[in-house]
Amino acid sequence: MNRLLTEIAKYQKQPAYRREAGVFVTEGPKMVWEAPPDKVRTVVVTDRFRREKEGIEERFPAARILTVSEEELGRISDTKTPQGVLAVVERYSYGFDDVFCEKNGVYVLLDSVQDPGNVGTIFRSAEAAGAAGIFLNRSSAEVYGPKVVRSTMGAIFRLPFLIADSLEETVEELKKRSVKVFAAHLQGSVPYDEADYSGPTAFLVGNESKGLGEEITRRSDERVRIPMLGKTESLNVAMATTILLYEALRQRKV
Amino acid sequence: MNRLLTEIAKYQKQPAYRREAGVFVTEGPKMVWEAPPDKVRTVVVTDRFRREKEGIEERFPAARILTVSEEELGRISDTKTPQGVLAVVERYSYGFDDVFCEKNGVYVLLDSVQDPGNVGTIFRSAEAAGAAGIFLNRSSAEVYGPKVVRSTMGAIFRLPFLIADSLEETVEELKKRSVKVFAAHLQGSVPYDEADYSGPTAFLVGNESKGLGEEITRRSDERVRIPMLGKTESLNVAMATTILLYEALRQRKV
Numbered sequence: 001m002n003r004l005l006t007e008i009a010k011y012q013k014q015p016a017y018r019r020e021a022g023v024f025v026t027e028g029p030k031m032v033w034e035a036p037p038d039k040v041r042t043v044v045v046t047d048r049f050r051r052e053k054e055g056i057e058e059r060f061p062a063a064r065i066l067t068v069s070e071e072e073l074g075r076i077s078d079t080k081t082p083q084g085v086l087a088v089v090e091r092y093s094y095g096f097d098d099v100f101c102e103k104n105g106v107y108v109l110l111d112s113v114q115d116p117g118n119v120g121t122i123f124r125s126a127e128a129a130g131a132a133g134i135f136l137n138r139s140s141a142e143v144y145g146p147k148v149v150r151s152t153m154g155a156i157f158r159l160p161f162l163i164a165d166s167l168e169e170t171v172e173e174l175k176k177r178s179v180k181v182f183a184a185h186l187q188g189s190v191p192y193d194e195a196d197y198s199g200p201t202a203f204l205v206g207n208e209s210k211g212l213g214e215e216i217t218r219r220s221d222e223r224v225r226i227p228m229l230g231k232t233e234s235l236n237v238a239m240a241t242t243i244l245l246y247e248a249l250r251q252r253k254v
Numbered sequence: 255m256n257r258l259l260t261e262i263a264k265y266q267k268q269p270a271y272r273r274e275a276g277v278f279v280t281e282g283p284k285m286v287w288e289a290p291p292d293k294v295r296t297v298v299v300t301d302r303f304r305r306e307k308e309g310i311e312e313r314f315p316a317a318r319i320l321t322v323s324e325e326e327l328g329r330i331s332d333t334k335t336p337q338g339v340l341a342v343v344e345r346y347s348y349g350f351d352d353v354f355c356e357k358n359g360v361y362v363l364l365d366s367v368q369d370p371g372n373v374g375t376i377f378r379s380a381e382a383a384g385a386a387g388i389f390l391n392r393s394s395a396e397v398y399g400p401k402v403v404r405s406t407m408g409a410i411f412r413l414p415f416l417i418a419d420s421l422e423e424t425v426e427e428l429k430k431r432s433v434k435v436f437a438a439h440l441q442g443s444v445p446y447d448e449a450d451y452s453g454p455t456a457f458l459v460g461n462e463s464k465g466l467g468e469e470i471t472r473r474s475d476e477r478v479r480i481p482m483l484g485k486t487e488s489l490n491v492a493m494a495t496t497i498l499l500y501e502a503l504r505q506r507k508v
Contacts, residue, residue: 130484153488229381235382
């Protein structure tokens with residue numbers, strides 16, 4: 001296999017390898033076309049895809065474009081049914097102030113959200129609901145992993161995010177900037193739709209099975225509870241986050 | 255391998271095989287303990303699990319209990335890290351009126367929702383938001399598939415559902431019973447939070463990439479739209495459904 005393809009296969013499978021190279025991989029025409037052209041280093045396409053979809057060179061003038069067989073793409077794809085194209089994209093390097101980009105914005109804080117599909121879907125919902133940025137700790141799923149990238153449906157290219165060494169410190173930083181931090185908590189004292197999200201707002205959500213840690217919950221300003229009927233013990237974390245984000249959007253509507 | 259284990263392995267992998275047997279498989283202590291004891295035919299546990307967790311016989315007096323090695327459980331488990339126990343459970347056989355069980359209830363209609371995780375998560379959110387039942391068509395993910403079952407987090411044992419031959423006819427049946435059918439639609443004319451869900455309500459949601467079919471959309475009473483900011487083209491269907499269900503719950507709160 002071509003050396004470049006071997007390298008891409010390693011980006012797909014080895015988090016450390018893609019981190020050292022400062023890149024990530026995105027697949028499928030929709031996602032590749034949403035990638036910022038100046039960040040795209042390499043585009044790999046099948047012969048057939050190249051014949052059918054025009055304008056790849058024009059769209060990515062600075063990228064190396066590599067044409068391969070269906071079989072070769074299959075070998076470096078993370079999905080069972082590759083869609084003819086993937087791209088190697090340079091990583092983002094947002095600082096705190098890039099993520100905290102709106103004084104009156106809505107932010108999401110992920111404390112050890114470990115399922116890649118959940119993290120990706122939260123990005124997708126966050127963009128849709130108009131959130132300004134996302135903070136995650138290191139025990140959350142790796143944002144640049146193939147499944148997270150795919151589940152963002154492109155939001156990863158647009159929503160700034162920061163992987164914080166200490167999410168507790170992020171909470172404190174946000175509070176200093178007058179952001180009110182709401183912890184989504186099963187034992188929350190306030191029903192989520194009775195809290196006021198009209199000011200600068202951050203939603204803090206936790207791990208799929210353990211929920212939020214005590215320490216970080218204590219640092220939040222308010223614990224909000226999403227009501228649950230039936231015998232449900234909890235909501236999926238991406239669902240809970242989406243409910244909160246859309247309630248904030250609803251309250252902020254002019 | 256024991257004949258019974260071979261059979262369970264086939265239930266896991268072959269939809270037709272488990273359908274003919276009228277059963278499905280559920281895994282992990284949490285899910286197995288939520289299964290209705292009179293429907294549980296077989297419980298398979300590892301030696302270790304049986305030593306650590308007491309009361310299996312008392313919980314499932316009518317079930318056959320089979321103790322196996324970790325390795326044997328691994329071979330019939332659908333997950334990478336089996337949790338020591340799984341059960342073979344008899345299927346439900348709900349009729350229309352079992353699902354349409356509350357005159358003023360909230361219902362969910364799934365038109366070709368194909369991702370098992372989405373279908374399962376919708377069950378989970380629907381139970382939490384107090385929905386009365388779910389209708390799906392045959393091109394939606396198979397409810398009794400291992401991933402759907404797992405994603406319901408137990409809601410499959412409690413929320414009645416019906417796989418309809420024609421979801422169009424289900425829409426008509428519901429309308430006859432004074433249920434107002436809201437289609438979640440990108441081109442909806444009414445913002446979702448301005449529609450009135452206080453009466454009998456059904457939310458109709460569609461396929462992950464194609465959305466709702468034209469024919470079925472035309473039969474709905476109203477098309478509601480969930481606003482999206484940023485460049486998002488759509489929300490994940492489970493997120494969209496959850497937003498609608500919680501808005502209904504919010505409006506119905508006493």
